[in-house]
Amino acid sequence: MFRQPQGAASGSQLHAAQDFAPALKRLAILGSTGSIGQSTLSIVDQFPERYSVASLAAGRNVDEACRQAVRWRPKMVSMASEELAGQLAGRLRQAGVTGVDVVHGTAGTVACSTLAEADFVVSAIVGVAGLEATHAAIVAGKPVGLANKECMVAAGEILTAAARERNVPVLPIDSEHNAVHQCMRVGAHAEVKTIWLTASGGPFRQYPLEKFESITPEQALKHPTWVMGRRITIDSATMLNKGLEIIEACRLFDVPPAQVRVTVHPQSTVHSLVEYVDGSILAQISVTDMRVPILYALAYPERPASTLTFDLAALRHLDFEQPDFARFPCLRLAYEAAEKGGAHCIALNAADEVAVEAFLQGGIPFMGIPRTIEAVLASTPEAHPSTIAEVLAADRKAREAARALLA
Ligand SMILES: NC(=O)c1ccc[n+]([C@@H]2O[C@H](COP(=O)([O-])OP(=O)(O)OC[C@H]3O[C@@H](n4cnc5c(N)ncnc54)[C@H](OP(=O)(O)O)[C@@H]3O)[C@@H](O)[C@H]2O)c1
Numbered sequence: 001m002f003r004q005p006q007g008a009a010s011g012s013q014l015h016a017a018q019d020f021a022p023a024l025k026r027l028a029i030l031g032s033t034g035s036i037g038q039s040t041l042s043i044v045d046q047f048p049e050r051y052s053v054a055s056l057a058a059g060r061n062v063d064e065a066c067r068q069a070v071r072w073r074p075k076m077v078s079m080a081s082e083e084l085a086g087q088l089a090g091r092l093r094q095a096g097v098t099g100v101d102v103v104h105g106t107a108g109t110v111a112c113s114t115l116a117e118a119d120f121v122v123s124a125i126v127g128v129a130g131l132e133a134t135h136a137a138i139v140a141g142k143p144v145g146l147a148n149k150e151c152m153v154a155a156g157e158i159l160t161a162a163a164r165e166r167n168v169p170v171l172p173i174d175s176e177h178n179a180v181h182q183c184m185r186v187g188a189h190a191e192v193k194t195i196w197l198t199a200s201g202g203p204f205r206q207y208p209l210e211k212f213e214s215i216t217p218e219q220a221l222k223h224p225t226w227v228m229g230r231r232i233t234i235d236s237a238t239m240l241n242k243g244l245e246i247i248e249a250c251r252l253f254d255v256p257p258a259q260v261r262v263t264v265h266p267q268s269t270v271h272s273l274v275e276y277v278d279g280s281i282l283a284q285i286s287v288t289d290m291r292v293p294i295l296y297a298l299a300y301p302e303r304p305a306s307t308l309t310f311d312l313a314a315l316r317h318l319d320f321e322q323p324d325f326a327r328f329p330c331l332r333l334a335y336e337a338a339e340k341g342g343a344h345c346i347a348l349n350a351a352d353e354v355a356v357e358a359f360l361q362g363g364i365p366f367m368g369i370p371r372t373i374e375a376v377l378a379s380t381p382e383a384h385p386s387t388i389a390e391v392l393a394a395d396r397k398a399r400e401a402a403r404a405l406l407a
Helices: 035-046 062-072 082-094 105-113 127-139 149-166 175-186 209-214 230-238 240-253 291-299 329-340 342-360 368-378 388-406
Strands: 025-030 051-057 076-079 101-104 120-123 144-146 170-172 192-199 260-264 270-276 281-285
Touching (some): 025 127, 035 062, 051 105, 062 076, 076 082, 076 105, 101 105, 127 144, 127 388, 144 149, 149 170, 175 281, 192 240, 240 342, 240 368, 342 368, 342 388
Parallel strands (some): 025 120, 051 076, 076 101, 192 260
Antiparallel strands (some): 270 281
């Protein structure tokens, strides 16, 4: 039986005191074919006595979804479309695999996240495509390990309210928020002065500003410290990723934007810090491997022994710098959206997703990403959607505005 440490700062109501740790945790993995999804499956592989796979939700990668279904024999697999689901079902029949229900679309991801046999949901679909399934999981009372920051940015107010109402834990997998969660276990929420999110600074921290306009997708896809999916890698290069994380932190830890600050830390060794009112600053250090925060979220409040050790003797120095808001206007845009909340946070994420895709396809220059976001934010009216349907409508509107600008 898990008991919340008394007065712990992580008591942002998202980490409720309840018994949610069955002997064997059966996982619903949303985004199983992606970077986080595959890292999660490698943990299942490593800890077969602790975790098994109940359901998998993928997008378009039929080859990987098929491989995973054959290996893990889940009860259910979802693909993004009916056609892809048909392809997967055919491949499983050929392979002689029975007993796997193949579903598709949003209804399919929701069915995976609310499956009766699933005890814990890993939310790792990229973008708002994962929103309905994440919300449905919380409403169904399933604890969630949250990697999908976009859904917390777009609908954080709704998701956190649903989690509080039902006493459902939402455990951050994003490495920075996971670090903050760990640092907040030792103090009271009211004693927190500042949450410091670390940022690697991406590949262009010291790149000449006058050359930013001509940065290519190939250059931007080379992250100095992390291997991740394409969108988050570009978002790290513009630092919009850190902007999304500021909003995610406000929502997960129930603090205003002014209490969340960014420090550039090129080594990506300290994953984030929490400064307390008495002057103490707590930091979390581990290898730059997403399996550390994933395992923490899956096992919380326990800490299973793992081989993911950090070589402290090899540590030479830790650098921390102020972020450069002129170089990375996305940070300023994110703070402005965080202050306004609601539709502005939705538009920040939606406009970025459209602009990043356009950049990757060679349609706009690198600095076209913040310019598109700024223009969409300027045309976004202040509003606070109160349902997932309203969030998705605001998201569609912002995407249309971004596409119209880019056309
Ligand atoms: N990677 C990291 O280190 C990291 C760190 C912190 C937070 N995150 C967050 O975690 C999330 C996942 O990131 P990632 O790097 O793992 O991304 P990724 O490698 O691009 O994987 C994205 C996953 O989402 C699936 N997907 C996309 N559209 C879908 C749809 N319409 N329906 C169902 N599934 C869909 C993809 O399926 P297919 O591949 O089959 O199309 C894939 O499984 C993002 O929100 C990201 O910001 C990632």
